[in-house]
């Protein structure tokens with residue numbers, strides 16, 4: 001192969017059964033290894049995915065160096081090889097070019113440098129393993145001039161701070177925490193045994209990446225000698241945090257020939273309806289819901305149609321006698337049972353930063369002949385990739401909205417008096433929801449129902465039923481984004497009170513996909529208003545609304561994963577003395593993922609793990625399970641109850657609810673907040689009773705009765721609510737501060753208050 005000026009000298013071979021190369025290049029006048037991943041690997045797994053250490057690479061190099069050079073031009077693409085040996089084809093290619101000739105290539109270098117090259121030629125071409133052995137056998141270093149000594153020490157200072165070297169070191173299982181020590185010892189080792197030719201060569205390169213690349217193979221040899229134990233430990237740790245190839249976690253599902261049907265389309269296009277038809281026809285079926293609420297809806301609907309169906313959520317198990325069908329929340333679906341038909345609703349939630357792993361697990365692990373996925377097109381490409389990996393057959397069914405959604409251009413011109421019957425006003429904080437309800441009921445003849453995420457699903461359903469019923473005065477709904485999924489509502493028009501949302505840190509615009517999902521709730525087929533309308537309260541928000549509705553769906557590249565307990569347990573075995581909360585952080589630092597996956601956020605889990613750290617007597621599995629309990633981590637009262645539950649559990653005493661119930665409905669907002677918290681605590685108790693041995697939670701019946709009573713009180717409270725809202729954290733939290741800062745000066749509420 002002819003070499004042009006831009007050609008590089010490369011050694012190629014594949015890593016053991018991996019889609020990776022190690023490329024050794026001396027195009028830069030010295031030899032250095034680096035990993036060259038195939039394009040589908042994620043950036044962060046570049047170095048970690050290599051299972052061939054540079055030291056091994058150099059051993060290959062030594063074996064092949066006499067006859068195994070080949071050249072690739074800059075733009076020639078390297079192709080992955082699956083064989084663990086250098087391919088025959090490659091070996092044939094590798095026989096043509098001579099090393100010396102390449103180094104002294106006149107096209108590559110100017111004549112001045114060429115002279116320098118020649119003086120250090122023997123260093124450049126030496127096997128690093130050989131150099132290292134020689135250094136190791138040296139007792140005393142050769143004397144160097146002051147300036148050379150200074151330059152070399154500076155070179156080593158740079159090497160020990162080099163992020164490139166630290167990254168590459170991960171490839172030989174020298175972790176980031178060991179690298180500084182290893183680099184420091186390597187420096188001491190080298191400086192005690194200085195060889196003039198090596199020093200001269202290093203000085204000619206100067207401090208920086210060129211020297212780092214020359215030194216790195218020597219460092220590899222040094223570490224292989226001096227840090228064997230550390231390498232072994234880190235290697236085991238990295239291997240036990242391996243989350244690549246998640247499809248291989250479900251061998252039974254892999255052995256099946258599954259048919260996946262993707263019902264793909266916007267909201268209100270009949271996706272779930274069609275999937276449920278197949279579910280009901282099946283002999284044995286499972287429906288996986290994103291919310292308890294939706295699981296309850298399907299449970300009621302399917303049973304009403306004469307198909308016996310059970311309900312399983314984190315909090316409740318309603319076994320319907322002789323039923324072969326089950327409606328469950330996606331987290332609760334069994335990957336052990338066999339089904340004819342499974343439905344996974346809102347499949348785009350695979351990309352949800354917190355809960356995405358539950359959808360991924362369901363898709364990869366469900367043992368069903370036919371799996372129906374319902375969702376928007378955002379994860380279609382990822383699902384295609386996953387199915388081609390698992391070998392499942394994928395059928396795509398595309399849907400259009402039954403009736404187009406119409407944007408009302410005139411908006412409510414900033415005045416809630418323009419609200420009409422059948423409107424749903426969407427606001428993104430609890431405080432605004434109550435403000436809007438208060439203003440509408442004070443200044444118009446309409447009465448408002450309320451729906452937001454912190455309300456129990458039963459209360460949300462009650463409020464939805466109240467709003468849907470045409471026979472009463474409750475003809476306006478005020479809701480948070482919780483309205484975007486699950487409920488069948490008679491909404492004529494969605495009015496966005498604003499299009500900003502607090503993200504836990506600051507106010508940010510609501511995402512286009514969320515705007516679409518919420519706006520799409522207007523005009524459901526079969527409702528009183530089959531034609532949907534949407535608009536904003538403020539004229540200035542209208543452009544953003546239109547922009548969001550016009551935007552095509554995102555093309556999601558990655559979906560969520562989270563380790564099972566067994567994986568965390570395996571990892572914990574490598575770090576036996578580490579606290580659980582720290583262990584999770586370590587797992588996250590060291591886990592490897594394939595290109596189509598990300599690790600779901602674990603802030604919630606960390607916070608609970610930290611809180612439970614001081615409780616003695618909990619096993620690793622107990623801690624892991626407690627961390628998934630449904631608790632609002634920003635609510636100190638709810639967190640306190642979780643701590644109490646865990647303490648009783650650890651002390652082996654029956655876990656008690658230890659909570660009373662108010663006698664009457666809430667008379668102000670803090671009493672309403674209190675009811676919400678009490679219900680969340682009961683819900684947590686029920687969840688724990690389903691996830692631990694039942695006999696340890698003997699007050700399930702009591703908790704259920706109390707939860708029903710609270711739902712009743714909440715329902716009454718919401719109907720009568722006519723107070724100014726308060727914050728759950730009484731004005732102390734950051735969120736509260738942010739919400740206080742945020743004002744809508746043109747809103748009817750503020751104007752009238754003035």
Ligand SMILES: Nc1ncnc2c1ncn2[C@@H]1O[C@H](COP(=O)(O)OP(=O)(O)OP(=O)(O)O)[C@@H](O)[C@H]1O
Pocket residue numbers: 265266267268269270271272273274374486488520524525526
């Ligand atoms: N073929 C049909 N016959 C009768 N009703 C239908 C039919 N298809 C859909 N519907 C009704 O239309 C409404 C919307 O359908 P569906 O819930 O399946 O939409 P979707 O695409 O899943 O929407 P979303 O994304 O909001 O979940 C439902 O009330 C459903 O019962």
Ligand SMILES: [Mg+2]
Pocket residue numbers: 271272273345346374
């Ligand atoms: Mg649906």
